[in-house]
């Protein structure tokens with residue numbers, strides 16, 4: 001399963017320009033706004049799970065954040081981000097892994113996931129994700145998660161997705177996380193399409 005998933009995502013990043021994929025954002029505005037609202041110190045540790053080629057870490061490095069990790073199943077995605085960052089890439093920890101089999105070796109203050117959890121359409125995949133999430137966070141850690149909303153697309157990158165409203169995400173993470181904020185956001189794809197996202201901020205109990 002992991003091999004097929006990795007091959008899918010490797011092929012996406014090998015064959016498409018990073019700024020042409022449907023999830024591309026010139027600036028990761030919703031994530032930055034969510035972090036701004038939390039007023040976190042720059043020493044806060046953050047992992048961008050399924051971060052792909054996102055420029056979230058670029059923007060955080062510019063702001064002085066010093067403990068950043070990007071995890072993705074697709075090495076070519078991380079290669080795009082590293083090439084873009086140049087020398088600054090050395091300031092970031094890069095992890096090539098399937099989050100559903102990954103065993104975190106440390107805990108993070110912030111776990112950020114934009115458009116990754118929604119690919120887990122089987123209960124056992126979601127359980128495996130939650131195991132990694134619980135092992136990779138501490139009481140007080142923040143989880144920022146964005147999935148397609150109930151009126152969002154049924155597929156992303158050719159794969160089926162599970163769509164969520166805030167109540168459904170809160171239920172999915174209710175074992176250890178308390179919902180603090182939620183909002184909807186319309187993402188505009190590079191092709192001009194509209195994709196409604198559901199965002200949630202949780203804190204670990």
Ligand SMILES: C[S@@+](CC[C@H](N)C(=O)[O-])C[C@H]1O[C@@H](n2cnc3c(N)ncnc32)[C@H](O)[C@@H]1O
Nearest residue numbers: 009023050051052054072073074098099114115
């Ligand atoms: C829709 S893209 C979103 C990328 C990035 N979060 C963003 O907002 O630009 C989904 C990303 O999740 C990665 N991914 C998918 N399944 C994964 C898994 N099981 N473990 C780790 N990464 C995964 C893909 O390689 C891809 O980079």
